[in-house]
Amino acid sequence: MVYSDTMKIVIVDYGVGNLKSVRKAFGHLGFDAVVSKDPAIVAGADLMVLPGQGAFGTAMTHLEQAGMVDVVKAHIAADRPFLGICVGFQLLFEGSDEKGSHKGLGVLPGTLRHFDGTHTLKVPHMGWNNVSGPVKEYHRHYYFVHSYFVPATGAKFEAGVCEYGVPFVAIAQKGKLLACQFHPEKSGDAGMDLLRAYLSCVSP
Amino acid sequence: MLCKRIIPCLDVTGGRVVKGTNFVDLIDAGDPVELGHKYDTEGADELTYLDITASSDKRDILADLVERTGEKVFIPFTVGGGINDIETIHTLLSAGADKVSINTAAVKNPQLIKDASSHFGNQCIVVAIDAKQTGENKWEIFTHGGRTPTGLDVVEWAKRMNDYGAGEILLTSMDKDGTQSGYDIPLTKAVAQSVSIPVIASGGAGNVQDIVDVLKVCDAALLASLLHFRTLSVQDIKIACRNAGIPVR
Numbered sequence: 001m002v003y004s005d006t007m008k009i010v011i012v013d014y015g016v017g018n019l020k021s022v023r024k025a026f027g028h029l030g031f032d033a034v035v036s037k038d039p040a041i042v043a044g045a046d047l048m049v050l051p052g053q054g055a056f057g058t059a060m061t062h063l064e065q066a067g068m069v070d071v072v073k074a075h076i077a078a079d080r081p082f083l084g085i086c087v088g089f090q091l092l093f094e095g096s097d098e099k100g101s102h103k104g105l106g107v108l109p110g111t112l113r114h115f116d117g118t119h120t121l122k123v124p125h126m127g128w129n130n131v132s133g134p135v136k137e138y139h140r141h142y143y144f145v146h147s148y149f150v151p152a153t154g155a156k157f158e159a160g161v162c163e164y165g166v167p168f169v170a171i172a173q174k175g176k177l178l179a180c181q182f183h184p185e186k187s188g189d190a191g192m193d194l195l196r197a198y199l200s201c202v203s204p
Numbered sequence: 205m206l207c208k209r210i211i212p213c214l215d216v217t218g219g220r221v222v223k224g225t226n227f228v229d230l231i232d233a234g235d236p237v238e239l240g241h242k243y244d245t246e247g248a249d250e251l252t253y254l255d256i257t258a259s260s261d262k263r264d265i266l267a268d269l270v271e272r273t274g275e276k277v278f279i280p281f282t283v284g285g286g287i288n289d290i291e292t293i294h295t296l297l298s299a300g301a302d303k304v305s306i307n308t309a310a311v312k313n314p315q316l317i318k319d320a321s322s323h324f325g326n327q328c329i330v331v332a333i334d335a336k337q338t339g340e341n342k343w344e345i346f347t348h349g350g351r352t353p354t355g356l357d358v359v360e361w362a363k364r365m366n367d368y369g370a371g372e373i374l375l376t377s378m379d380k381d382g383t384q385s386g387y388d389i390p391l392t393k394a395v396a397q398s399v400s401i402p403v404i405a406s407g408g409a410g411n412v413q414d415i416v417d418v419l420k421v422c423d424a425a426l427l428a429s430l431l432h433f434r435t436l437s438v439q440d441i442k443i444a445c446r447n448a449g450i451p452v453r
Contacts, residue, residue: 020300024274054325121206122400124327126371127423128207128249128453141207141453143280145327164206186302188244188279 006204009033010045014066016059016087017051025185029196039067047202048075052087056112056148057102059087069105076107076177081202084179086146089172092179093150108157108172108179112148115165123147125164129182131171133161137197138171140190142182149181176202205451209249209424210415210441211404212431214239217257219265223432236269241276243431246438249453251277252305252374252426255285263292267299274300282330284374288312293320297328305374307332308347311354314368321369330404331370333358335391336378343391350378358391359398366399373403374426380408387418387425396422412436412444419450 009026011019013035026033033049036042050072052059063069076082076092084092095103096112104112115123124147131138138160149168152161160171162181172179178198184191214236215222221234232238240251253273255266270283283296284305293304310317310331321329334350335343335358343358362373375395377388387408396403402423409415415425430436445452 018297018300018302020298021274021302024300025278027275028278053327122402124371125206126327126402127209130205130207130453183280185278186280188247192278 007031007046007199007202008044009047009049010042011035011049011051012042012066012068012072012088013037014052014059014062014068016062017053017085019051021183021185022049022051022085025192025195026199029192029199031199037066039071042068043071043075045075045080046204047081047083047199048072049083049085050088050091051085052091053145054087056087056090056096056098056104060091060102060104063091073105073107076105079175079177082177082179083198084172084177085185086181086183089179089181090146090148090150092172092177096148098148107177108174109155110150110153110169112150114148116147121165125149128187129162129164131160131162131182133159133171135159135171135173138194140187140193142170142180142184142187142190142194144170144182146181207249207451207453208419208445209404210247210438210452211250211252211424211426212243212248212438213252213254213406213426213428214432215254215256215428216269217255218259219269222256223429237272237276240273240281243438244277244279247442247453248279248438249424250279250302251281253281253283253285254305255283257285262286263295267295270296270299270301284330284332288316290316290319290323293324293329297324301328303328303330303371305330305332307334310365311345311347311356314364317365317368317370321371326369326371326401329370330372330374331362331365332374332376333362333365333395334376334378335388337388337391341390341394343394346378350381359394362395362399362403366401370401372401373399374406375403375422376406376426377408381406383408384410384430386410386414389417389421392418393421412441415441416444416448416450419445420448 288309
């Protein structure tokens with residue numbers, strides 16, 4: 001774990017998602033990551049990782065209950081390295097049309113929509129799909145599992161776009177923030193290359 | 205475009221691969237983790253571990269395998285074999301499995317599928333069905349490795365499991381399994397057309413064309429001996445699919 005002294009990676013444990021896989025992926029790349037449910041430890045991260053799976057509303061409620069909302073917002077506002085994965089990507093947006101219409105962190109503009117309302121493909125969108133968009137390095141296949149999506153609008157932060165009946169945001173990038181709708185830790189070589197590139201970019 | 209998936213399946217017992225493989229470049233070709241890693245690097249889209257251990261410490265052995273697999277395998281993997289309660293599902297998912305596959309227990313207690321999918325999400329609950337043909341366009345579910353008839357119609361059962369929250373159907377033709385005479389296309393088609401979730405076909409693949417044919421009617425193909433004994437590589441299959449216009453990664 002050669003880099004662990006120079007960059008403190010903290011995976012936010014807010015009771016949602018498979019934290020182990022994310023941590024093991026970092027380990028595989030030679031980076032030691034800490035999993036923590038303590039907001040103070042999370043606040044001290046050089047690189048903050050927000051994973052997550054399942055429903056947007058449930059995840060947001062858990063994030064609030066874990067006392068992480070302000071910590072995450074402050075970290076991103078200071079443009080410190082931040083990686084969001086799956087629901088951890090979705091939470092960055094303004095909200096979702098999921099029943100109960102929950103509010104998100106509002107760091108990025110856009111509202112999540114359900115695949116059901118737009119076409120007749122199988123939901124969840126599950127499996128390998130190709131990403132296109134302005135950043136050529138991201139043009140690979142990645143592994144997706146999700147029922148809600150952020151419609152692609154051509155906004156500057158949309159570094160990768162995927163299509164499943166409709167075009168949606170697959171990778172969001174803004175300053176030192178990188179967030180993906182897919183699971184890089186489950187996307188084989190393509191996912192590892194993405195994580196490796198990001199880590200080398202934000203490492204001191 | 206969403207890709208069709210090629211899924212190697214490894215039978216394991218006591219944390220070891222059962223039937224053996226013809227991989228010559230592995231240090232330990234019976235180690236499910238090393239084999240899983242090999243298939244990951246070869247371009248497999250997912251992995252399935254089917255545990256046939258019949259002992260009381262089964263759950264711990266399987267959880268340990270899942271833990272070790274997660275260190276080396278960075279594609280989704282499913283574990284199955286005798287899983288029959290929420291606690292075991294929780295243990296295996298927490299250990300790092302992406303999905304669990306449930307077979308006999310779903311027939312005995314269909315409510316388990318409802319409970320499991322609402323607890324853990326549809327995407328991680330795979331219902332495995334072992335089907336035998338009993339008439340023209342009619343198939344019945346068999347359990348306990350194909351020995352016990354249940355009287356349940358496969359298509360009706362698949363629909364019900366879909367309604368109960370299953371995320372995928374793993375459909376094995378007991379008639380075709382081990383014959384290498386091709387997948388049961390009518391069966392696979394009948395199920396895939398009646399559910400709104402992905403269907404993984406299993407049993408009968410003898411050559412690359414069989415796989416191409418079945419992927420025209422379903423979402424994924426499960427493969428064992430053809431891959432383990434190096435009759436075909438994952439890339440051989442992907443190339444044939446691409447040439448046939450089937451989207452693969």
